[in-house]
Amino acid sequence: MTNLFKKSAVYILFGLMTGGFTLTPAASQTVKVAQSTTMEVIGGAKPPMGWLQFCKAFASDCAVKPAKPVRVKLSAAKLAELDRVNRAVNAEIAPVTDMELYGVEELWTYPTEGKGDCEDYVLLKRRALIEAGWPRQALLITVVRDLKGDGHAVLTVVTDRGDYALDNQAEDVKPWADTGYTFVKRQSQADANQWVLLGDGIGPVGVATAP
Secondary structure (H helix, E strand, C coil), rough: CCHHHHHHHHHHHHHHCCCCCCCHHHHHHCCCCCCCCCCEEEEEEEEEEHHHHHHCHHHHHHHHCCCCCCCCCCCHHHHHHHHHHHHHHHHCCCEHHHHHHCCCCCCCCCCCCCEHHHHHHHHHHHHHHHHHCCCCCEEEEEECCCCCEEEEEEEEEEECEEEEEECCCCCCEHHHHHHEEEEEEEECCCCCCEEEECCCCCCCCCCCCCC
């Protein structure tokens, strides 16, 4: 991990915990918890190539033992925390493709120099929430088709009020079914290194899959 990323992550986490970031009025208002739905898991799936590559580069982040699935008890305060993390990371990172940044089609990593693509946003949000005390089993990297039909990644959070999505293409944290996306596959709750196929998954979406 580069010193630049360490400084960036510490800065983001400090800002989130101390309220140091300037949020838009919508983010500073009381966030109401609504009943959502839980995604349907219909079977196993191959992990994206980007995840396997990420695990080689950041082995300690992937060296976790299988654990019992967890649903976070979602209060207005918890949902507001998700909202703050989503907005803070979205504001700090500029969207840039892997080809523009690294000269390759796909590379999952933590954002550097304040730039990254959708998977990089997800990885940083996931890490920030884990370090803030959220259970890993409830924070799942998820592959979707976005509103244009393109491959995209979001972070889904499993709660007792349903599954919510943190997205670099949206400021608001939404119930997954309200995003308009087609949800294809995500990490297993029990084992972050295993992936599962979701109920409306319809095949590869431009996020490379392991052979």
